[in-house]
Amino acid sequence: MTAREQELPAAGPGRRAGLALGLAGAVALVASLAVAITIGPADLGVADVWSVVAAHLGFGGSGLTPIRDGIVWQLRLPRTLLAAVCGAGLAVCGAVMQSLLRNPLADPFVLGVSSGASTGAVLVVVLGVGGGALPVSAGAFLGALLSFALVLLLSHTLGGTTDRVVLAGVAAMQLFSALTSFVVMTSADAETTRGVLFWLLGSLGGAGWTDVWLCLAVLAVALVVCLSYARTLDAFAFGQEAAAALGVSVARTRLVLLCVTALLTAALVSSAGAIGFVGLVLPHAARALTGPGHTRLLPVTALAGAVFLVWVDTLARTVLDPQEVPVGVVTSLIGVPAFVAVLYRTRRVR
Amino acid sequence: MSGAGASAGAGLRADRVSRRADGRLILDGVALAPETGSTVGVLGPNGSGKSTLLRLLAGLLAPSSGVVTLDGTPLAELPRRTVARRLAVVEQQSDTQVELTVEDVVRLGRVPHRRAWTPPSADDERAVRAALEHTGLADRAGRLWHTLSGGERQRVQIARALAQEPRELLLDEPTNHLDIHHQLDLLALVTALPVTTVVALHDLNLAAMYCDRVVVLCAGRVVAAGPAGDVLTAELIAEVYGVRAAVSREGPEGRPHVRFLGTLN
Numbered sequence: 001m002t003a004r005e006q007e008l009p010a011a012g013p014g015r016r017a018g019l020a021l022g023l024a025g026a027v028a029l030v031a032s033l034a035v036a037i038t039i040g041p042a043d044l045g046v047a048d049v050w051s052v053v054a055a056h057l058g059f060g061g062s063g064l065t066p067i068r069d070g071i072v073w074q075l076r077l078p079r080t081l082l083a084a085v086c087g088a089g090l091a092v093c094g095a096v097m098q099s100l101l102r103n104p105l106a107d108p109f110v111l112g113v114s115s116g117a118s119t120g121a122v123l124v125v126v127l128g129v130g131g132g133a134l135p136v137s138a139g140a141f142l143g144a145l146l147s148f149a150l151v152l153l154l155s156h157t158l159g160g161t162t163d164r165v166v167l168a169g170v171a172a173m174q175l176f177s178a179l180t181s182f183v184v185m186t187s188a189d190a191e192t193t194r195g196v197l198f199w200l201l202g203s204l205g206g207a208g209w210t211d212v213w214l215c216l217a218v219l220a221v222a223l224v225v226c227l228s229y230a231r232t233l234d235a236f237a238f239g240q241e242a243a244a245a246l247g248v249s250v251a252r253t254r255l256v257l258l259c260v261t262a263l264l265t266a267a268l269v270s271s272a273g274a275i276g277f278v279g280l281v282l283p284h285a286a287r288a289l290t291g292p293g294h295t296r297l298l299p300v301t302a303l304a305g306a307v308f309l310v311w312v313d314t315l316a317r318t319v320l321d322p323q324e325v326p327v328g329v330v331t332s333l334i335g336v337p338a339f340v341a342v343l344y345r346t347r348r349v350r
Numbered sequence: 351m352s353g354a355g356a357s358a359g360a361g362l363r364a365d366r367v368s369r370r371a372d373g374r375l376i377l378d379g380v381a382l383a384p385e386t387g388s389t390v391g392v393l394g395p396n397g398s399g400k401s402t403l404l405r406l407l408a409g410l411l412a413p414s415s416g417v418v419t420l421d422g423t424p425l426a427e428l429p430r431r432t433v434a435r436r437l438a439v440v441e442q443q444s445d446t447q448v449e450l451t452v453e454d455v456v457r458l459g460r461v462p463h464r465r466a467w468t469p470p471s472a473d474d475e476r477a478v479r480a481a482l483e484h485t486g487l488a489d490r491a492g493r494l495w496h497t498l499s500g501g502e503r504q505r506v507q508i509a510r511a512l513a514q515e516p517r518e519l520l521l522d523e524p525t526n527h528l529d530i531h532h533q534l535d536l537l538a539l540v541t542a543l544p545v546t547t548v549v550a551l552h553d554l555n556l557a558a559m560y561c562d563r564v565v566v567l568c569a570g571r572v573v574a575a576g577p578a579g580d581v582l583t584a585e586l587i588a589e590v591y592g593v594r595a596a597v598s599r600e601g602p603e604g605r606p607h608v609r610f611l612g613t614l615n
Contacts, residue, residue: 237450
């Protein structure tokens with residue numbers, strides 16, 4: 001008996017494979033960051049770019065002009081890092097939402113967070129709410145939280161079940177989208193409209209170090225919370241009552257995870273706009289690689305999302321150079337075929 | 351609700367539980383105290399409160415009055431996790447959109463035993479293996495859930511419940527969607543388990559064959575309780591189900607066998 005038990009794998013099939021996958025993802029992410037910052041319209045060599053980074057990290061001087069130094073350190077690097085953080089965060093939020101709400105179509109924006117953020121941003125940009133003292137991102141963040149609070153309140157009033165949460169989210173999304181359109185149509189000139197549209201579609205163009213640190217901090221906290229609920233999320237596979245019968249406090253789990261993902265989404269959307277599709281597609285792609293267990297799924301989803309968005313943003317800022325394509329447009333243009341491919345590969349053969 | 355409940359409070363007990371929903375009384379003062387290791391069948395027509403009783407026993411619903419206790423402690427005072435380590439539930443039917451293998455599903459039974467951030471222990475592995483072997487699923491551990499038949503799915507859910515290593519097992523009409531072979535197969539498996547089992551059943555003959563005792567519910571009240579041979583009489587069946595029936599002793603080991611003759615109107 002003991003001899004037989006020893007033959008069994010320590011933790012189910014492919015625990016080592018899971019670690020290898022995580023490691024490969026981490027290497028891919030570092031490599032992607034290192035390569036992505038060397039790509040851009042400015043005439044900068046690969047060695048120049050890395051020497052700037054090395055110089056700022058305290059390894060000698062780069063010997064480049066402040067402008068060229070600034071292109072790398074103030075523009076490309078924060079932007080690329082923010083792409084990674086946004087990709088990771090949106091993908092993880094999507095994965096958690098899909099499992100928690102038992103809905104393969106759920107994404108980070110299903111609770112109306114992005115629509116609320118848009119309304120907040122538009123109020124600041126177009127109507128000048130806050131009298132210029134309020135940055136757009138702060139307006140967006142407040143709008144996102146307001147919308148999320150509304151969804152929680154509404155879903156609670158409507159009965160608090162999973163489908164009610166989704167329905168309340170849809171309602172809030174419609175409401176805030178309508179408000180945004182109304183403000184833009186009635187008050188904005190052509191130039192402002194273009195700016196707002198760009199923001200609505202999602203763009204990493206305005207990324208600065210403050211955004212990076214803020215989003216990274218929120219992401220770190222959210223990741224730790226979500227990972228500590230990984231096993232609990234597994235238990236939701238057969239529904240809420242089955243989860244409860246497995247010892248899960250369903251109401252508390254749902255509240256904690258909804259709040260954490262909403263907060264993370266709000267932070268990301270405030271910095272980069274509503275970048276669509278990452279949170280919907282990447283969890284499905286990651287699930288095809290890791291299987292359904294969240295202990296493995298969540299880290300791999302985060303890494304996959306980060307790598308994906310780094311490259312998509314690189315494409316977005318270079319493909320129509322000097323014009324920039326909103327990254328949200330590119331995610332969807334690339335994401336839809338990728339999504340179909342993943343679904344085709346994992347289709348059920350009955 | 352004084353001394354008697356506390357002193358004889360071993361195992362799972364329902365003490366005069368009632369459940370009211372939307373002003374309607376669904377369960378009315380039901381008491382149940384299954385003997386350790388026995389199989390108790392809960393019978394009754396549709397809407398008589400069988401499922402509600404099971405959900406109260408599982409702690410998934412709170413009684414409007416009365417109390418469900420586990421070794422004398424009210425379920426409501428125990429953490430959900432503690433309850434799930436003692437008591438497993440198999441529902442009528444379960445489905446998922448997640449691509450799970452048989453082993454993945456059985457592993458869910460270890461959720462109440464595991465802590466966050468730690469890999470599964472040797473105990474977890476042993477429990478999962480034992481559950482798969484006990485239910486004859488060891489050779490199908492890698493099969494995908496959605497490729498299984500209804501009978502296999504119920505078997506997997508029972509394996510999952512066993513992996514919880516419960517002392518009490520609650521099953522809500524587990525044979526509902528199964529053919530007769532799988533019905534007999536599943537109940538034989540369940541009743542052979544060394545756990546206290548409460549099972550809601552529609553089929554009176556299955557209950558007579560496999561249950562040590564039966565409890566008959568009608569409109570939320572217990573109308574009869576005891577060994578199947580004493581309880582399942584033509585009169586009771588007429589009263590509860592509105593059906594004419596002939597009851598013989600032709601079942602295995604002289605257990606009752608019910609032959610239905612038509613409805614009473």
